[in-house]
Each structure stands twice: as structure tokens, then as C-alpha cells.
Amino acid sequence: MDNQVEARKFIVPIGPQHPALKEPGHFEFSVEGEVVTGASVRLGYVHRGIEKAAESRNWTQNLYLFERICGICSHVHATALTLGVEKLANLQVPPRAQAIRTLMGELERIHSHLLWLGVAAHEGGFDTLFMYSWRDRETVMDLLESISGNRVHYSANIIGGVKFDIDDQRKDAILRGMDFLEPRTRHYLDVVTGDRTFIARTRGIGGMTREQAELLGAVGPTARASGVTRDVRVDSPYAAYPDFPVNVVTDEGGDLAARFVVRIKELFETYRLVREILAKLPPGELAVRALRRVPAGETVSRVEAPRGELFYFLKSAGADKPDRVKVRTPSLCNWATVTQVAVGHKLADMPMLLSGIDPCFSCNDRLVRVNRGRDSELMSWEALRRYGIEYYQK
Amino acid sequence: MKLGSMIGDVFRSLFRRPATELYPAEKRPAPERFRGKLVYDPVKCSGCQLCIKDCPSEAIELIVLDKVNKKFVLRYHQDRCTYCAQCVVNCRFSCLEMSNELWELAAVRKEPFEIYYGKDEDVAFLMEKIAKDNSGDAKIPADAP
Amino acid sequence: MFFPGGLFVIAAGLVYEWIDRKLVARLQNRVGPRWFQPLADLVKLLAKEEITPEGVNRSLFYLLPVVALAAALCTALYIPMAGFAPSYSFRGDLIVALYMLSVLTICMGVAGANTLDRFSLLGATRTLTQMFSYEAPFLLALLGPAIAAGSWQINEINAYAHAHPWDILVFQVFGLAVALVGTMGKLELPPFDAPEAETEIVAGAMTEYSGRGYALFRLGKNVELIIALTLVASFYLGGISNPLDFLLKTLGLLLIMAVLQSLFARLRIDQTVGLWWRLGALLALVNILVVFFIRMKGIHL
Numbered sequence: 001m002d003n004q005v006e007a008r009k010f011i012v013p014i015g016p017q018h019p020a021l022k023e024p025g026h027f028e029f030s031v032e033g034e035v036v037t038g039a040s041v042r043l044g045y046v047h048r049g050i051e052k053a054a055e056s057r058n059w060t061q062n063l064y065l066f067e068r069i070c071g072i073c074s075h076v077h078a079t080a081l082t083l084g085v086e087k088l089a090n091l092q093v094p095p096r097a098q099a100i101r102t103l104m105g106e107l108e109r110i111h112s113h114l115l116w117l118g119v120a121a122h123e124g125g126f127d128t129l130f131m132y133s134w135r136d137r138e139t140v141m142d143l144l145e146s147i148s149g150n151r152v153h154y155s156a157n158i159i160g161g162v163k164f165d166i167d168d169q170r171k172d173a174i175l176r177g178m179d180f181l182e183p184r185t186r187h188y189l190d191v192v193t194g195d196r197t198f199i200a201r202t203r204g205i206g207g208m209t210r211e212q213a214e215l216l217g218a219v220g221p222t223a224r225a226s227g228v229t230r231d232v233r234v235d236s237p238y239a240a241y242p243d244f245p246v247n248v249v250t251d252e253g254g255d256l257a258a259r260f261v262v263r264i265k266e267l268f269e270t271y272r273l274v275r276e277i278l279a280k281l282p283p284g285e286l287a288v289r290a291l292r293r294v295p296a297g298e299t300v301s302r303v304e305a306p307r308g309e310l311f312y313f314l315k316s317a318g319a320d321k322p323d324r325v326k327v328r329t330p331s332l333c334n335w336a337t338v339t340q341v342a343v344g345h346k347l348a349d350m351p352m353l354l355s356g357i358d359p360c361f362s363c364n365d366r367l368v369r370v371n372r373g374r375d376s377e378l379m380s381w382e383a384l385r386r387y388g389i390e391y392y393q394k
Numbered sequence: 395m396k397l398g399s400m401i402g403d404v405f406r407s408l409f410r411r412p413a414t415e416l417y418p419a420e421k422r423p424a425p426e427r428f429r430g431k432l433v434y435d436p437v438k439c440s441g442c443q444l445c446i447k448d449c450p451s452e453a454i455e456l457i458v459l460d461k462v463n464k465k466f467v468l469r470y471h472q473d474r475c476t477y478c479a480q481c482v483v484n485c486r487f488s489c490l491e492m493s494n495e496l497w498e499l500a501a502v503r504k505e506p507f508e509i510y511y512g513k514d515e516d517v518a519f520l521m522e523k524i525a526k527d528n529s530g531d532a533k534i535p536a537d538a539p
Numbered sequence: 540m541f542f543p544g545g546l547f548v549i550a551a552g553l554v555y556e557w558i559d560r561k562l563v564a565r566l567q568n569r570v571g572p573r574w575f576q577p578l579a580d581l582v583k584l585l586a587k588e589e590i591t592p593e594g595v596n597r598s599l600f601y602l603l604p605v606v607a608l609a610a611a612l613c614t615a616l617y618i619p620m621a622g623f624a625p626s627y628s629f630r631g632d633l634i635v636a637l638y639m640l641s642v643l644t645i646c647m648g649v650a651g652a653n654t655l656d657r658f659s660l661l662g663a664t665r666t667l668t669q670m671f672s673y674e675a676p677f678l679l680a681l682l683g684p685a686i687a688a689g690s691w692q693i694n695e696i697n698a699y700a701h702a703h704p705w706d707i708l709v710f711q712v713f714g715l716a717v718a719l720v721g722t723m724g725k726l727e728l729p730p731f732d733a734p735e736a737e738t739e740i741v742a743g744a745m746t747e748y749s750g751r752g753y754a755l756f757r758l759g760k761n762v763e764l765i766i767a768l769t770l771v772a773s774f775y776l777g778g779i780s781n782p783l784d785f786l787l788k789t790l791g792l793l794l795i796m797a798v799l800q801s802l803f804a805r806l807r808i809d810q811t812v813g814l815w816w817r818l819g820a821l822l823a824l825v826n827i828l829v830v831f832f833i834r835m836k837g838i839h840l
Contacts, residue, residue: 012657019741034661034808057450064450064478125729125736125805128400131567135413142425149429149492155478163483164427187403195399197730197803200810347661348807351739398802405798407568414570 012347016045020123020351023361027354031347039342041335046362051325058320059085059159059294069327070363071152072115075108076305078157081325083238084301084314085159089294095240096284097161102240103277104148104156105303106270107174110181111140112306113263113270116358117188120260123351124201129191136184139177146170161287171278178271185267192260202257206341206353209254216336220308221266222357224250225258232304239303244276256356263358292320305330307358324381329363423495429477430497434468434511438487441466445481445490454481459516467512467520472499548615552761553577555768555793562797577761581754589750594655603653604748604755607646611762614639618769619697621785628694633685636693637678640725640766643759644670650756651744662743665734665808669724672815673731677721679823683707683714684774686830697773703839704777710833714826715775717819722767723796724815726760730803731811768792 012031016024024045030038050069054062067078079101086093114137121129141151147170148154148163156162166174192198208218213226223230232238233246249265251258296318303310308330315324334357342353415422424430432454441464443456453475459465482490501507510517556577564571591600617625617632625632644666651663684707685691688699700707708715724731735743745756772788773779779788806814 010657012661020739058448060448060480061450064476064480121804125732126803127729128404128567128801131569132400132403135568138413146425146427149425149427149479150477153476153478155480158480158483163479191399194396195804196397197806201804201807346807346809348733348736348739400802404566404801407566410568412565412570413568416570
């Protein structure tokens, strides 16, 4: 970190404590005047050792542990885990349970996208949009509370099904909520695409071509805003998505404005889906009985979180505790898009760029990689375990 | 390309009540399925401890005073509980439920967070035993006293 | 000392800050703070420990907030506060008043440049850049009524505006617009709050200040609010002759400013500069030309 007087370049640190970030993460932008010439990112501030903690809890306890990786996308984490376990144990979950899981997932998508809209508007200084979109988000939070009993961490899943049912009264309430939210969302789409000051802050910022998006491995709405048609709900449908197909929303713009548009249009698609699921909710039971011991095996479980593709690897050794659970969250894939694309933009655009990928730092911190360069070796899983135990015995 | 496209919202808000709920002056009741504090009915409990096996945070313990006569005391650590309701789902005799009225659970000391549930005489017996033992740490083994 | 001096101006500044915050909150469908909130903030800040960062010039660090507040309060001597005649009035005091207000902004800029902190440096750069951009159109906008009244003395401009209210309001509509938006730029209110953009550079030039220094800077800003509102109201809205007049006109302006605050996203500093130097300067020049024309022809309403 050198301050060369003649080049007049210095490094602006954003984070770990910064009003722009809702969660800690460290970014260093090398700046000349107001123009950014380089960016680097360092994560790992919220690493809680969840994957290790999962090995000493049984599968049901792990449901709740993994739900709490992230507060905004908690349901998809739990869904991914149960889908994986049900695959390993070969359980046939009743269709009503799958439909309710999908419904909760879509309601969570609504709340996540509205939250993101407010936060991104706040980063751009547009506090009015922030306040109004969060006020409308309260509708969906109240719905989720009346269905599940909690505003976040709905705890809807158990291994083999869901915990609670949707009766007619709640169905009407949900439909009314959707009717309220749809014109409001249309209004927000107008504001985001029409308001001149907002467009001045978002159009042309952070442009990423389709090739760049595919090279950098972007997922979720960030990739879809550059024209990459990738959506796990369509590519490999899970839960009730085979019965309720989804239309993928893409945009060719590639810049920040396109990301806004994609997420708001996804909201419309979600409203349609919710109405369809409620209209054709299959009758039946809520859960099947699951054994405590899960048969040995390895499996992979992919779901579409509001931020992109969420990937779980599960390994069971036949016990009632997992052998290994590996989580790869979507936000981890999208960081490269910020650091590569940030060069050449002004410092004032950085917070909006950062929030444009909808970062969820708590989801991220699964792996902290320290760059050593020399002295690195490749270890097998058993060797790594032994190393960890011996290290503390020394 | 409009300028000030939120003028409609902004103007209408001048004539409307704010959207804020003025807690604690106005308290809206919680919805019916709200997961508040855990409530235990000792009458139907059989002591199977299925609820304890699956609790993610070791928030409940069953203290068995007399297994044959079904004298149990449930010690509930309210501060450890994650309010997930897995115990409620596991119980086959519907002894547990999560209240939707008791949700203002903040306290300034540690004592209110350790709750002993059970039939009155059982709880009283346990309290006396703890006071007599008086080792400072109320660790009761899970079998007979 | 009391009126219309320091204490009254400070108290009025606090009340107006509350009205502004409450209006913006209600426009955003929220509740907003209670009436004593700015006073509570002031008392709390004065009572807090002041942390002096390393590497600053200590005397500058302590002096700058005092000088800023002093400059703002001095300006209050020359303007018709609450409808009464200004305490001191002499020819050319319009220029002195505007200069003192600029001293406040410059003090904030220097305060930001004084520290080693990157955020403050960026904030200071932005403050000074923004000052260079809006100062000229704002000055030109205030010059319109001055030329129409034929004097550089605030007292006399006020009297002239009181005598010919419709003259100024109708012919110098552009000037009113530029003056109003210029006030928002001067006070660093959204959408021109790039110098203290909370989400980008923490608090801009004010980042390292805490306790007493910060309280004085905030007071300086509140006093600036009152002064700027009074100036614009007395020049453009037909002069201020009594306290009721003062209240109505300044509150009306504050309402319009609150609405404008909540409608727009924050402009980047280069967009602000572009807007002011292109649109602002143009409108102000047109305004001046109209005034010349009117005065030449001697048209009156």
C-alpha cells in the first residue's frame, strides 16, 4: 500500500465497518481522484464454522443450523438440505408438502427482492424508494408470519415434509397480499426505469457482457441481467417446480439498470407462480415418517436462492449425523464481477455496484482462502481431519 | 424519462397516517401460529424425551423425579431456545405448544430464562432439592433422585 | 445577545431542523422525530468525549468548528431576522453575508482535508468542488433582486421587495428556482448531499469529528438553514416585514425543499457540477438579462 505523491493514488478501504455494507467484508479500491483503478476483496469476517458444527448434530438439528446461515434466504438453505437428505434416504415426499415448500420459497423470493430494492436505492441516496419498498415488504412479512409463525427463519421444513398447512383463510390472505403488491411493483418498475436521477445513477454502470458473465461464473439475477439464461428452477427443477414451470427473466443490458429490471420482473413472475400454486394446491398429507439414520451415500442438491444457484454436497456414513456437508452459496460466485468490472468507474458508484449483485456476506463465508504461494500441499479428507486433530494435540 | 416519479406517493403520504406501528403504545396481537414461548402440559407426558433428542440448541432438559409415577419436570432454557417448534412436532402426546401470547420475553437478569415446567408439587419438590443441595450449580442427574 | 442574535438564531435553527426532518419523514410515510430531538442531539454531542485523531493539526482541529459557527452567526447580524430590521446594516452587506456563508463551507472543507483519513479527504474534495459549482449561480440568483432594487444592502432590497412583490416574483421566476435549488446545494441537502454521502464516504468531511466539534458544525449548518431561507424569502417572496410573514414564507419554502429532498436519488459529484454549470448558470444569466431589460424599460406591475 504505497502512497505515491506524483501518481496521487490512494486506497480507499470500504469495510469491514462501513455504512454502505450491511455485513462485514473488506474492499480496497485504489482511487485516483474519483476514478477507481483497482479493486480487491477480502471476506471471511462472518465465518462461523457451520460446516464443522454440522458434523456433531443430527440431521434434524442441522436443518435449523443451516437455516441460520442467512436470514434472508433461510428457507432455501433448509430446503436444499432436506431435498438432499430425502434423496439419500429415498423418501417420497407427498406433493402437497413439496408445493408448500415451493410456495414458501417463492414468498421468500418476494421478500428478498423487495429488501434488495430498498437497500440498493438507499445506497444510491434514494431514501424515499427505500422506505416505500420496505413498507410494502411488510405485507409479505406479515403473510409469512401468519403462515409459519415467524417473520424470518420460517422453519417450514422437516425431513420428509413440512410442518404446517395452508388453509383457506390463509390462502385468501396470500392472494390479497399479491393483489396489493402487484400494482406497487409495477410502480417501482416505472420509477426504476423512468426516473431521470435514478437512471443517471444506474445506466451504463457496471456493464458486463454475456461472455464476461459466463467467464467469471456469475449466477442468479446478476448473470440473467447480462443475457445468460441460467435458472436452476428451469434447468433442473426440484420440489414442485416440475408441476409449476417458471419462465426465466433475462435482460440484455448487462449494467446495473438491467439488474434492477430483472429482479423486479422476477417479482411479477413470482406473483403469477404463487397464484398458480395456490389455485392448484394438491391435497394430501404433510409429511412422511423419516428414519433417524440416513443411509450411506453422497449426493448433490441444487436450488435457486433469490441470489442465484445454491449448491449443497452431502455425505452420509449411515449414522444419524452427517459426515460432511459442503455449501456453496451464490454470492461467492458473483464477487469477481464486482472486482473486474469496478475499474474505470467513479468511487461514488462503488456502493451501488456492490449492492447490485445482492451480496449476502453471511452466506459467503464458507471458505477462507489464504494465499500462500509456496508450501502448499494437497490433502485428502481423512488426512485433513488427522491434521486438524494433531495440530491441537501438539 | 420523468423527474420526481415518486411524487404521487410522497404527496399522498402527507394526508395519511404513518405506516409505523407505535409500539408500545399500540400493540397488535400476534398471529395465531406465532411461535412464542414454549408451554408444557405435564399431564400427558410419558417421558419419552423425543423432544430433547432433536432440539438444535439443547434448550430443554427433562428431569425425571419418578419414572413409574410419571413425575417429570421440564427445564426450559428460554435464552437458548431458537423457537423452531421441532419439539412440538416430535411430541406424540401434544404436551408442548408454542404460545402466541407470550412473546415479550426480554429480561434484565438471567433467572427468568430458566423455567421449570411441571405439576406444582413436582416443581416445588425440585426447587427444595436444589436449595438443599446448594452447590451453586443446579445440575441434577437425569435418573432418580 | 438574545434577539436577534446568537441564542434566537440557534434556537430557530434547531426548530427548523426539526420541521425539516419531520416533514421529510411524513413524506416518506414514517413518523419522524419529536420536537426536542435536535436539541437532544445537541446536548448529547456537547456532553460526549471529543476524540482527536492522530496526525491532525490540533489547533486547526479545535478552531475550525468555532470559526464556522461564528461566521454563520455573524451573518445573522445583517439579515432581517423574523421581520425586524437587521442589527447592523451598511452598503454592500449582501456580499459580506454571502462571503460569511462561504466561510462556513470552506471551514468544513479544510476540516476534512486536515486529517489523514481517506474518507474525510474525499469529502473535503467534494465539498469544495460543490461549492465552486453552485456559488456562481446562487450569487447571480440573489443578484437579480439586488439589481432590481438598485442596491447591495439587504435592508433596502427587503424594503424594495416588500414594495413591489409581484414585480420580482413574476419576472424573476428563474431566479427563484435557482435560488431555491441553490439553497439545497449550499446546505448539502439531498439530492446534492454527495459531500456527505453516508453510504459512500461515511460522513465526508465530518467523519473524524465527534463531541463538541461536531456539535458546532451541525449548529453552523442549522444557522445556515435559517439564514438562507430568510434571504431567499426576503428577496423573492416579497420581503419580510413582521414575524408572521417571516414564519409563513420561510415555512413555505421549507415545505417545498422537503418535497424536493424526498423525490430524487443522490447525484454524483460530477453530475452535480454538470447540472449547475450548465442549467444553473444558464438560468441565472437569463434571469439577470430579464432584470436588465425590465429596468431599462422601467416596467412595473
